[in-house]
Amino acid sequence: MSSRRKCSLKAPNSDVLVEAQLIDELSKDDLVRAHLEWAPVRLEALKRLYEEKRGWPEHWHWDWSKKADMLDFLAFRCMGIEHEGRMQGLMMLSTVAGKSRLAGQIGKAVLYIEFLETAPWNVRDLVGTPKFLGVGVRLLEAAAEFSVDEGFGGRIALHSLPQSDDFYRKYMTDLGLDSSQSQGLRYFEMSAEQMRIFLEGRKP
């Protein structure tokens, strides 16, 4: 059953924290609604980027309403952060245990993030001034909690789009280009220790 808890987001030009809500289990309708809200904003941003002869984000074509059918399976769960009824970020998790590729942890269960995206109005490159900062951080935090709760020991894994490599490299281990696929994406893992550092800001 879906539940909500408070989680704050950061205002872009100050230290003010704004109260939002983390929803730990979204419905298919939630994803469709998020897509309907995000698509026009993204489209406007793409038009502007085109006119300015700037590159488009690599995930410009994503459509969360098309990912909604994944929720027919218990193997997937989608979380989101909402503020005043608008979805600020989405994350699709696979609850099918992946296997760690990190040295010393090889074979241990790892929580795999299938998709993660922040709302277009929270991305500086798309809108100039983002509405909120820290949506991606909050989603990673929620993934870490879920990983612990579900017995994955806090371990998280994902494939990053190249535009996001630098963000994940701050908190996770970059295991390089994934030779098992041809899309040229890098594979990242957060170990249990890295999870604690991510959440506590220091080595335990």
Place this chain on the structure above:
Amino acid sequence: MKALRMSDELFRKRASEEDGCMVSAIGLKPLFGNREGTSGHRGELAREPVRLAFSTLISYRRRALRLTMETLAEKANVELDELLRIEDDAEYVPEPRTVHQLASELKLPIPQLLVLSGNATSANAELTDAAVRFAARSRAVEKLNRDQSDALNEFVKVLVEQMVGVKKK
């Protein structure tokens, strides 16, 4: 969920670090479900979950019968190493003899188990669908929770119903 959250001060720092980043991630090897930009044949998509269903079925059924791996290996006269591989390695195809012995010890229908284990093929869409759904629902966590017990029971029911159907024919 347990309270595993960062302090406000640390969050402010992390949020500032995120500023200017494009945060996105994409899954590459979906076992199930629709994926934008991909169009696989149902049979191709189904194969891996079907074998995964076999691993999971053996593991859940063993646990539902309250058997340890060692006990089941001994009772079924199967090497413990092989049982470990069956439950843990979705690419491993066990010998038909092993499947027979496990099926009889776990009281599961042999023909369906041979198909799930990769030893036989079947054009039975119902079995494939049931296996895919079972695999999709069941490998979530280590503990056998209520959802998983339900999934196991539903899947065993399909297997048994199929067995009854075969006998009637």
